[in-house]
Amino acid sequence: MRALEDARAPGSIASPPSPWDTLADGVFRRLAQAGAWLILLLLGFILWEIGAKAGPGIRDYGVSFLTSTTWDVGREQFGILPAIWGTLYSSILALVIGGFFGVVMAIFLTQDFLPPRVAQVFRTTVELLAAIPSVVYGLWGIWVVVPAIRPLANWLHEVLGWLPFFGTTLSGPGLLPAAVVLAIMILPTVAAVSQDALRLVPYRVKEAAYGMGATRCEAILKVMLPSAATGVFGALVLGFGRALGETMALAMLIGNSNQLTLSLFSPANTLAALLALNFPEAGRRETEVLMYAALVLLAITLVVNVAGEAIMAYASRQAGRK
Amino acid sequence: VSRPSIGLADLDATDRTAAVGVPRLQRAPFEPRALRNTALTLGAWVAAIIAGVPLVSVLYMLIVRGGSRLSWEALTELPPAGFEMGGGFGNAIVGTLVMVGMAALISVPLGILCAVFLAELGPDKKLANAARFGAKTLTGLPSILAGVFAYAAVVLVTGTYSAPAGGIALAVLMLPTVVLTAEEAMKMVPRITKDAAYGMGCTRSQVIWKVVLPTALPGILTGVMLAVARAAGETAPLLFTALFSSYWLIDGSQVALMAPTASLAVLIYNFSGMPFENQIELGWAASLVLVMIVLIVNVVSRLIGQHKV
Numbered sequence: 001m002r003a004l005e006d007a008r009a010p011g012s013i014a015s016p017p018s019p020w021d022t023l024a025d026g027v028f029r030r031l032a033q034a035g036a037w038l039i040l041l042l043l044g045f046i047l048w049e050i051g052a053k054a055g056p057g058i059r060d061y062g063v064s065f066l067t068s069t070t071w072d073v074g075r076e077q078f079g080i081l082p083a084i085w086g087t088l089y090s091s092i093l094a095l096v097i098g099g100f101f102g103v104v105m106a107i108f109l110t111q112d113f114l115p116p117r118v119a120q121v122f123r124t125t126v127e128l129l130a131a132i133p134s135v136v137y138g139l140w141g142i143w144v145v146v147p148a149i150r151p152l153a154n155w156l157h158e159v160l161g162w163l164p165f166f167g168t169t170l171s172g173p174g175l176l177p178a179a180v181v182l183a184i185m186i187l188p189t190v191a192a193v194s195q196d197a198l199r200l201v202p203y204r205v206k207e208a209a210y211g212m213g214a215t216r217c218e219a220i221l222k223v224m225l226p227s228a229a230t231g232v233f234g235a236l237v238l239g240f241g242r243a244l245g246e247t248m249a250l251a252m253l254i255g256n257s258n259q260l261t262l263s264l265f266s267p268a269n270t271l272a273a274l275l276a277l278n279f280p281e282a283g284r285r286e287t288e289v290l291m292y293a294a295l296v297l298l299a300i301t302l303v304v305n306v307a308g309e310a311i312m313a314y315a316s317r318q319a320g321r322k
Numbered sequence: 323v324s325r326p327s328i329g330l331a332d333l334d335a336t337d338r339t340a341a342v343g344v345p346r347l348q349r350a351p352f353e354p355r356a357l358r359n360t361a362l363t364l365g366a367w368v369a370a371i372i373a374g375v376p377l378v379s380v381l382y383m384l385i386v387r388g389g390s391r392l393s394w395e396a397l398t399e400l401p402p403a404g405f406e407m408g409g410g411f412g413n414a415i416v417g418t419l420v421m422v423g424m425a426a427l428i429s430v431p432l433g434i435l436c437a438v439f440l441a442e443l444g445p446d447k448k449l450a451n452a453a454r455f456g457a458k459t460l461t462g463l464p465s466i467l468a469g470v471f472a473y474a475a476v477v478l479v480t481g482t483y484s485a486p487a488g489g490i491a492l493a494v495l496m497l498p499t500v501v502l503t504a505e506e507a508m509k510m511v512p513r514i515t516k517d518a519a520y521g522m523g524c525t526r527s528q529v530i531w532k533v534v535l536p537t538a539l540p541g542i543l544t545g546v547m548l549a550v551a552r553a554a555g556e557t558a559p560l561l562f563t564a565l566f567s568s569y570w571l572i573d574g575s576q577v578a579l580m581a582p583t584a585s586l587a588v589l590i591y592n593f594s595g596m597p598f599e600n601q602i603e604l605g606w607a608a609s610l611v612l613v614m615i616v617l618i619v620n621v622v623s624r625l626i627g628q629h630k631v
Contacts, residue, residue, distance in 0.1 A: 016523050017523065017524075017525045017528070021525050021527075021528065022525065024525075024527055025525035025526060025527040025528070028527040028530070028531075029443055029526065029527065031435055032435050032436070032438040032439040032442075032443050033439055033443065033444075033449070034435070035432055035433075035434075035435030035436035035437075035438070035439055036436050036439040036440060036444075036449050036450060036453040037449070037453070038432055038435075038436060039436055039453045039456040039457050039460070039497070039498075039501065040452055040453055040456045042456075042460070042494065042497070043456045043459060043460060045471075045475070046463070046467070046471045046494070049471055049474045049475050050467070050470055050471060050474060053474045053478075100369075101369055101372065101373045104365075104366055104369040104370065104373075105369070105370055105373055107366060108366045108367075108369070108370045113363065113366060113367075122370055122374070125373070125374045125377055126373070127620075128377055128617070128620075129373075129376065129377050131551060131552075131555075131616050131617060131620050132377070132380055132555075132613060132616070133554075133555025133556070133557070133587060133612060133613070133616060134465075134555065134556075134557060134558070135555070135557040135587045135590045135591050135594075135609075135612075136380065136384070136555070136590065136609045136612065136613055137380070138591070138594065139590060139594050139605060139606070139609055140376075140379070140380050140383055142594060143383065143387075144379055144383060184376045187373060215355055215356060215358070215359035216359055216362070216363065217355070217358050217359035217361075217362040217363075218355065218359070220362070221362075238462070241462050242462070244464070245462070245463070245464020245465070245466065245467070246464070247464065247465060247466040247557070247558035248557045248558055248587075248591060251591075252591065252594060252595070272464055272466045272558070275466050275469075275470065276466055276558055276561055279469075279470070279473070279561065279562040280561060280562045280565065290470075291470070291474070294466075294467055294470040297464060297466075297467065298463075298464075298467055301462060301463070301464055301467075302459065302462075304462075305458075305459060305461075305462030306459060308462070309455070309458050309459070309462075
């Protein structure tokens with residue numbers, strides 16, 4: 001007790017907490033804990049809210065909702081198979097294009113290709129690509145991407161029209177322009193996460209490769225990429241998750257036509273675009289089935305994103321062990 | 323390979339090194355593996371430049387097409403109807419600022435509270451791990467689903483499309499970004515600084531309020547600004563929560579807060595599908611304004627971030 005009283009003596013800068021301090025401490029700590037709970041509650045609330053509102057739709061349409069291809073508000077027939085197909089098809093296309101460029105960009109920025117200043121220019125470019133709003137990409141897609149790829153698309157249709165991928169002409173909106181814009185939008189995600197993965201590879205691994213006389217090409221392809229493979233794969237999965245849920249650019253570019261097609265130039269539909277276009281004017285019944293569609297989208301993206309996060313966590317644990 | 327019958331002097335330089343087992347140390351630029359290396363370097367450059375093309379093209383279109391229509395009138399007037407000429411998107415700018423402001427007011431305090439727990443109070447507790455996982459999962463939530471959620475939780479309950487519904491949808495999207503970046507920023511505060519404060523007899527809250535938060539402030543602000551920039555550009559969550567309106571949020575003395583509210587992003591989307599030249603031009607001008615807002619916020623966040631611990 002002597003020590004405490006001494007500590008409070010004038011001239012000392014240290015003092016034990018007053019009862020008020022202790023109370024404030026307890027309250028604040030509880031508040032912060034409540035903040036952490038809030039995130040979990042919010043996630044649960046979102047799941048519950050969408051799940052509960054989808055209830056009537058699930059009850060009335062069941063599994064056939066997932067396999068039927070008609071969307072007819074007048075006859076109350078609803079099915080989202082074309083939208084699911086379009087979502088997966090456009091996202092996979094975008095992942096092939098955007099994933100390739102994203103990973104190359106990550107390698108380019110981390111493997112000593114550039115002096116730091118120039119690297120900063122490219123890094124900023126990628127970050128700005130991520131900053132442009134989706135709706136602006138949509139507008140740009142309508143006026144720049146569609147006219148730019150139409151001649152090529154129609155030429156491919158004429159020459160290789162017997163292939164199902166080039167089975168139709170590109171008359172305006174369609175899968176390919178949507179996928180191209182989507183690829184640009186997921187590139188920053190893939191690039192950022194793969195950069196993290198490449199940086200997790202211990203420096204001495206790279207040094208060892210160069211010490212053995214490997215060229216940069218060999219060091220990257222045979223040492224760095226295999227070492228960072230798990231993380232790069234995680235980056236691709238997370239990019240895929242982004243693509244699945246992207247809405248506006250697709251609603252503006254994909255053409256919103258409910259059909260199952262392999263053709264890259266044909267209009268199609270995605271779950272997110274379906275929601276964006278039909279929700280504002282939906283009646284009671286349609287709102288219920290749209291909630292069902294939202295639940296399907298939520299389930300797909302949740303699975304993909306959780307898988308991506310799990311892969312990334314595994315990758316960093318792996319790197320920690322080395 | 324030894325060649326005992328020939329003396330070393332009879333061989334040219336390359337053979338000589340091979341003969342005594344010393345590796346050839348000169349660079350051979352036309353060796354297949356060196357060529358592959360050059361090809362890869364070139365390929366990486368080409369791919370990186372191609373990846374930069376869309377950004378240049380977007381900015382060029384915005385400046386040329388949006389810039390030509392941008393005027394004081396466009397910034398301050400109400401949106402035109404069908405065949406009308408002129409008009410602007412003043413109410414949409416106000417609407418965007420109001421809704422992003424609401425979203426920030428909700429998500430920033432809650433997000434920082436949560437981050438305090440994750441970084442300082444119980445970084446390794448089960449709750450912290452679960453909350454961190456939840457935040458990462460929320461980062462991947464498609465923005466349209468934030469809209470669906472706000473529609474179910476706010477629009478259906480209050481019975482009207484409104485600015486708060488839009489603000490709540492945006493807050494759901496901002497929250498995980500704020501939490502995760504604020505946590506990172508607080509973790510960067512050096513252990514010894516905190517220990518010094520504890521040594522003076524501070525409670526944990528005092529350490530957090532007087533040492534951790536002020537030191538981590540630049541990093542936290544960077545995260546908040548990035549979240550704001552993202553929210554300002556979001557369209558999908560506003561489509562059926564705030565909807566759109568052709569009128570001012572504040573008309574004379576009346577504040578129409580619980581009524582459909584305009585936003586730049588939804589205006590661009592609506593006008594992009596219209597067959598009228600005037601609206602499309604306005605859509606481009608609105609895009610330019612929106613991108614400028616987003617980029618300015620981004621640059622400011624970067625400037626703040628430079629002063630990080």
